[in-house]
Amino acid sequence: MSALLQVEDLEILFKKKKEYVSTVSGVTFHVNPGETLGIVGESGCGKSVTSLSIMGLLPDNYSRISEQSTIQYNGRSLVGISEREFRNIRGKEIAMIFQDPMSSLNPVLTIGYQMVEMIRAHEPQLSKKAAEEIIISMLKKVGIPRAEKIIDEYPHQLSGGMRQRIMIAMALSCNPKLLIADEPTTALDVTIQAQILELIKSLQQEFNTAVMLITHDLAVVAEVCDRVMVMYAGTVVEEGQAADIFNEAKHPYTIGLLNSIPSLEENISRLDAIPGSVPSPEEFPSGCRFAPRCPHATEKCYNQPPDHYQISDHHFARCWLYSKEGVN
Amino acid sequence: MASYILRRIWGLIPVLIGVTILVFMIMHLSPGDPAKIMLGPKATTESIAKLNAELGLDQPLYVQYFTWISNVLTGDWGRSLQLKMEVLPLVADRFGATLLLTLCSILIATAIGIGSGIISAYRKFSWTDRSLMLFVLVGFCLPVFWLGIILQIVFGLKLQLFPISGMYSPGQTGLMDLFLHLVLPSLALSAGAGAVIARMTRSSMLEVFEQDYIRTARSKGINERRVIYIHALKNAFIPVLTVLGMQIGFLLAGAVLVEMVFAWPGIGTLMVNGILARDFPLVQGVILFVATTYVIVNLIVDILYAILDPRISYQ
Ligand SMILES: Nc1ncnc2c1ncn2[C@@H]1O[C@H](COP(=O)(O)OP(=O)(O)O)[C@@H](O)[C@H]1O
Numbered sequence: 001m002s003a004l005l006q007v008e009d010l011e012i013l014f015k016k017k018k019e020y021v022s023t024v025s026g027v028t029f030h031v032n033p034g035e036t037l038g039i040v041g042e043s044g045c046g047k048s049v050t051s052l053s054i055m056g057l058l059p060d061n062y063s064r065i066s067e068q069s070t071i072q073y074n075g076r077s078l079v080g081i082s083e084r085e086f087r088n089i090r091g092k093e094i095a096m097i098f099q100d101p102m103s104s105l106n107p108v109l110t111i112g113y114q115m116v117e118m119i120r121a122h123e124p125q126l127s128k129k130a131a132e133e134i135i136i137s138m139l140k141k142v143g144i145p146r147a148e149k150i151i152d153e154y155p156h157q158l159s160g161g162m163r164q165r166i167m168i169a170m171a172l173s174c175n176p177k178l179l180i181a182d183e184p185t186t187a188l189d190v191t192i193q194a195q196i197l198e199l200i201k202s203l204q205q206e207f208n209t210a211v212m213l214i215t216h217d218l219a220v221v222a223e224v225c226d227r228v229m230v231m232y233a234g235t236v237v238e239e240g241q242a243a244d245i246f247n248e249a250k251h252p253y254t255i256g257l258l259n260s261i262p263s264l265e266e267n268i269s270r271l272d273a274i275p276g277s278v279p280s281p282e283e284f285p286s287g288c289r290f291a292p293r294c295p296h297a298t299e300k301c302y303n304q305p306p307d308h309y310q311i312s313d314h315h316f317a318r319c320w321l322y323s324k325e326g327v328n
Numbered sequence: 329m330a331s332y333i334l335r336r337i338w339g340l341i342p343v344l345i346g347v348t349i350l351v352f353m354i355m356h357l358s359p360g361d362p363a364k365i366m367l368g369p370k371a372t373t374e375s376i377a378k379l380n381a382e383l384g385l386d387q388p389l390y391v392q393y394f395t396w397i398s399n400v401l402t403g404d405w406g407r408s409l410q411l412k413m414e415v416l417p418l419v420a421d422r423f424g425a426t427l428l429l430t431l432c433s434i435l436i437a438t439a440i441g442i443g444s445g446i447i448s449a450y451r452k453f454s455w456t457d458r459s460l461m462l463f464v465l466v467g468f469c470l471p472v473f474w475l476g477i478i479l480q481i482v483f484g485l486k487l488q489l490f491p492i493s494g495m496y497s498p499g500q501t502g503l504m505d506l507f508l509h510l511v512l513p514s515l516a517l518s519a520g521a522g523a524v525i526a527r528m529t530r531s532s533m534l535e536v537f538e539q540d541y542i543r544t545a546r547s548k549g550i551n552e553r554r555v556i557y558i559h560a561l562k563n564a565f566i567p568v569l570t571v572l573g574m575q576i577g578f579l580l581a582g583a584v585l586v587e588m589v590f591a592w593p594g595i596g597t598l599m600v601n602g603i604l605a606r607d608f609p610l611v612q613g614v615i616l617f618v619a620t621t622y623v624i625v626n627l628i629v630d631i632l633y634a635i636l637d638p639r640i641s642y643q
């Protein structure tokens with residue numbers, strides 16, 4: 001099976017005080033048609049930036065992707081293509097939903113306008129009426145009552161959960177093959193979170209859409225993902241089948257994340273699980289980026305960055321512990 | 329919406345009453361005796377008293393006010409002491425010229441201001457942005473009458489492109505002639521407002537460009553023009569509209585100066601002459617007219633607000 005999205009050796013740089021600082025580097029992963037890839041990591045690890053680079057939505061005046069990076073969608077390169085070519089990909093092939101549904105919809109345009117506009121951008125021959133019929137049926141699919149009325153309403157008239165449903169309906173309205181969901185539930189109430197995840201899962205099966213689900217919460221990933229990629233400080237530290245990650249996590253960072261999922265029996269406070277915080281790109285350590293927070297770190301970890309080491313067929317970890325020569 | 333507008337109009341009544349009281353007080357409490365001025369330096373005390381009685385100026389102020397206001401409401405705005413003509417038709421006639429000048433200036437200021445604000449914001453910190461904003465700063469700082477005179481010298485006298493005074497050339501009434509006469513005064517008048525609108529548009533657009541919904545709009549694959557002119561501008565225009573409403577007040581004030589410089593036959597010239605001659609009824613009439621216009625313009629701005637921003641409730 002050939003991958004729908006293939007990202008190799010992605011490096012993203014941001015301009016900080018006149019010079020470009022590498023923020024994400026050596027990121028390699030793929031998404032197969034119809035599958036769900038979870039991308040996990042604390043905030044500031046480069047998850048959003050990675051997804052925006054796929055959409056070509058990084059700010060072009062102060063960020064860039066380095067030359068050796070490749071991003072291939074359906075065998076086509078997305079690096080360095082024109083705005084015009086990208087517009088045909090965005091929304092139609094790859095759609096995206098964002099963290100904060102309160103601010104992601106335009107406050108002065110009606111829901112209907114915003115949805116119709118997107119469909120007609122990709123299918124100009126469609127009449128407004130036909131586009132409206134499509135969006136009404138989409139809105140019904142995402143569980144919005146009185147969809148015919150909602151299209152004349154403005155975002156501020158709806159709750160956060162409703163708006164995220166609308167974002168999902170909009171994102172899926174052109175039948176994209178890949179949906180990037182960047183922390184789609186983070187800004188919502190706990191009770192709503194589960195409903196939204198459930199919705200994404202069921203729609204994905206119905207439309208056979210591949211999903212990149214980005215989150216800082218491993219518990220979210222456990223419910224819906226086929227495969228999981230763990231990011232730390234701009235690199236991928238571990239990747240594997242969801243079961244590998246949950247049952248046999250290898251990287252100390254992943255283990256730390258797993259331990260910090262609050263469980264009902266033990267009450268581990270989240271802050272205790274991994275001491276310290278994610279470094280900013282200017283102060284990435286030269287060896288393993290996780291070394292300063294790692295309980296197993298040795299001198300080697302501080303000096304040399306580890307490579308990806310294979311644990312099993314589809315399971316990799318970027319940690320000296322799993323190299324042939326070991327940590328010492 | 330309709331009931332909102334009705335309520336807003338109803339709410340104007342106390343404002344307008346306040347305006348009439350202010351207008352009345354300003355003229356009557358300022359020093360200078362109109363009868364004395366009308367009769368000249370050789371007037372006797374008796375003749376002054378006689379004229380004052382004729383004009384009703386010997387009555388207590390509140391009586392004068394009520395007489396005046398009831399006349400105003402019936403369309404009798406008094407007679408100009410100096411020009412010996414009915415005030416209302418005089419002011420209404422001259423007001424047309426001022427309105428034309430002001431409207432033209434608003435159009436120029438809005439078009440140039442919003443246009444350059446958008447370009448500046450889109451190319452922020454580029455040379456285009458820097459030069460536009462420098463230009464805007466200069467436009468903002470120039471005094472209206474000075475700019476008017478410079479325009480007259482450069483485009484009127486040196487380049488001979490446009491006429492420098494009046495509304496029509498002698499003996500002409502054509503639209504083209506009117507247009508040519510309109511160019512320099514409306515440019516002079518629009519500079520300040522255009523500059524303020526440009527700065528406001530730029531900062532407002534910059535703020536909007538950072539919003540999540542702009543990223544959403546781009547992620548949908550719609551073209552960049554739509555992102556800028558519909559998604560961004562529609563939001564960014566709301567604060568610009570407030571500034572625009574305020575600028576209209578300044579424009580009406582600036583019109584007085586521009587009219588003097590360009591001998592434009594509007595109410596500005598009328599008012600200045602009226603003030604110099606202590607022509608109470610005339611000045612009252614002009615101020616009342618301008619103040620009412622200002623109040624109505626602000627009402628229109630408020631209504632536009634409600635139309636543009638769905639988050640404002642009319643309840
Ligand atoms: N607009 C930006 N300008 C400069 N640096 C940025 C910008 N956006 C993100 N970054 C850098 O990228 C890093 C990763 O950010 P992000 O992808 O948003 O993290 P995550 O989504 O994993 O929380 C941040 O720590 C920051 O240094």
Ligand SMILES: [Mg+2]
Nearest residue numbers: 047048182183
């Ligand atoms: Mg993020």
